[in-house]
Amino acid sequence: MTDQHVKAARAPVESVALIDAFLETMVAERGAAERTRLAYRADLEDFARWCAPLSLADVGRSKVQAYFADQGRAGISARTQARRLSCFKQFARFMLQMGVRADELTAGQVSPRYHSGLPHPLSEEEVRRLLDKGTSGHADLRRDLLSRVALEMLYTTGLRISELLSLPATCVRHRGGMLPVRGKGGRERLVPFSSAAREAAEALLAYDAILDSPWLFPGRDPRKPLTRQGFDKILYACAVKAGLDPQRVSPHVLRHSFATHLLNRGADLRALQVLLGHADITTTQIYTQVMTERLKEAVRQHHPMGRDGEAGEPEAQG
Template identity: 45%
Template sequence: MSAIDDFLAMLAAERGAARNTLLAYGRDLHQAEGMVDGSLAQATPAQLARLGQGWSSLAPSTLARKISALRQFYGFLVDEGEREDDPTHALPRPATRRPLPKILSHAQVEALFARAEDEASGERPEAVRLLAMLELLYGSGLRATELVSLPLSAVPRDEPFLTVTGKGGQARLVPVSTRAKKALSRWLAVRPSDTKWLFPSRTSHLSRIRLYQMLKELAVRADLPPEKLSPHVLRHAFATHLLEGGADLRALQTLLGHADIATTQIYTHVDAARLVKLVNERHPLARARRSD
């Protein structure tokens, strides 16, 4: 096995890296090896500096991912005693700004659910399925992959929780609202019984692509811009609206399945308006000014 293969095997075994992460890192490292014209494991700082020049036209987020892969790779080699030095100081340091998540207003969410509930009122299986998925995306904050790959066994009979397998194969319990539980019960009553998947397709489970398509189509029928709706936007809305309602950031981290709370902190921007209002209404000086 090459040093790159050894590194990827370590990521999978010791860190539980997701398949998509392994594929992306593998592509980045093999591409870098082709650009240094030799063994990436033996590359010099000068060779890595040329990588930065070759990647100068990339988007900041893409460049940051490639540099992260290289830093972890060389850190692995140093830890394993394959190198005595870490040459990544020669790589550029892109200043990336994490984009703020797209969010839906409460009115937009209400319009979306009103349409979905109206369509499901006739108990047509496809409409009932869409309502159940919508309830879980917005009511429990599931990722698209987590939702479509749910096995039937993830739905408990009595407890208001789902057992979800998230990134890196990490399992967590996700609370299911009363609304979502009712929608799931309706779906279970009409769902095909000869499959292990909660949301089956013809041969396996529903695909992420089909889920995206269904949500875009629902947005059009609800008179909402389709580009504003996706599974991830509903997950963002779940987090945003919970924070607005006073949810604790640590609790939100657990609900979303974030390994690092820094990932969850991206949602704190949505609370800015509420905090300003709180200061204006509750601060002693604000009350004094009103008295004057």
Template identity: 45%
Template sequence: MSAPQGAARWISAFLEAQAAESGAARNTQLAYGRDLNDFAGWLARNGGGFEAASREDVERYLVFCDDQGLSRATRARRLSSIRQLYRFAFEEGWRTDNPAIRITGPGRERRLPKTLSIAEVEALLDAAGRSARSPADRLRNTCLMQLLYATGMRVSELVTLPVAAARGDPRMLLVRGKGDKERLVPLSPPARAALAVWLGERDACEEAARAAGKAASRFLFPSGGKAGHLTRQGFHALIKEFAVAAGVSPARVTPHRLRHAFATHLLAGGADLRAIQTLLGHADISTTVIYTHVLEDRLRDLVLEHHPLAKPGR
């Protein structure tokens, strides 16, 4: 099969294949597209294109990215995007080689996840219930925060929850995560209570909207915007408001940090690492293992208390 003409067609064909064959989520496709567009622009400025780029070109591009001050994680991701593009091109017969396959990337920095204390989370949960003008928004905000902390969902999973998943006072929620993979996450009693109250308020608001001729929403957290649901950016702004009201530095509070808090607090309470991996939707447990590093004192005490050769006098 002959290769398409132009970088844009290479990228669009690759992204379509990723969506169809690998079930790549929209956010993943957007990240691939940004990385590959940047590489295509660099090649064009240097008189080249995807069809003729060599291993030396890819290496020079990575050096350029380093000179631009991009982090190791960003450079590693860009190399991965380029490698996958050329693997696809090889499989399609557009290239006879993959010029990026033997390049060793910069690797990812294994940073300790920053988290929040239990007291800080409790303050944020309390602030969510009093940080909006209308009663309906306060109920929504409480439900958002209770679900996020009770389940450790990614913010994109939270804001796109279908209302059908919340019907019938569920003990567990079915969540659709990265790569369109589904998992079940249990709900705590406070989360179930907040969900039930918000669902009643949401349905009443939807009924009034339908009476006014507006279409019903399929989302648990509907919005009048283009997406039809509360956006990630919208929730990010909300959580900063909660932080201010709770007396916690807004710079320390993000939706992802609450996900870290969920995992860290579970681990501190004695939860099994494999169970946490399942709850977070991590494909590889190596991604989950990093949480053990924030509990070094507890793990050391565990060994000193239970290991037979760590007893006094041994």
């Protein structure tokens, strides 16, 4: 089916109804966020249009294979294909559990391999520079206060940016040195909250008291939190002030730096899983894989027998 035909086709009504039921189940059982639901709907409806006029309840497994072959020919990245297959697998299990199908639609479909794509972490010295020099000297005092608390919290807690920006103003009232966080799927966890981050947060809240906002990081409309786009502009300015390449500094880089620095200093992988809010330990293990590759590279570059062609068994003498 050509791209024009796909765009012209509409997902069968039966398929749309199944997708709606699946997404409702995701909300009820997993507390799936709106952003997740929108992404899943887009992926599933794209597949449903591709399969039209057949309903997703009736298509064969060969359709899944043909769809991903078509995706590859269209230049869709392996990462995107892997994400879509993950979505389809969950949907396939849903149809099986609901008795809509007697088989699992995606059984046997292999996920395309792709590089993990983890960003390169900042060094500990670079983080210190970002916190010391990047959070002062802005156009106004409030920007200094906001920058300080945001960067302190991102680096010392490993929060996702969505978790950070959705923190309520009341979060600093939680005592015991722990910060309550609501993560993906509505899962709650407690993460250590440094005294420096708490003091910075309290200073920001005191400055913002007149706004009477329910959020720790209010947006232009105090009734709403700061947007991701608004935060990116602030982080960009912080990186410039610290003399760092802004392209290397992002919320995810700071989260990755938090995890990497903890592992470098001997943190337990299970503890890191809890801190990062990963539902599955395999997600956390990717950090150890990255560190293993870096250790191998360090040996190759710096050990006298580590370079290619220099290590290994000696050649047989003639």
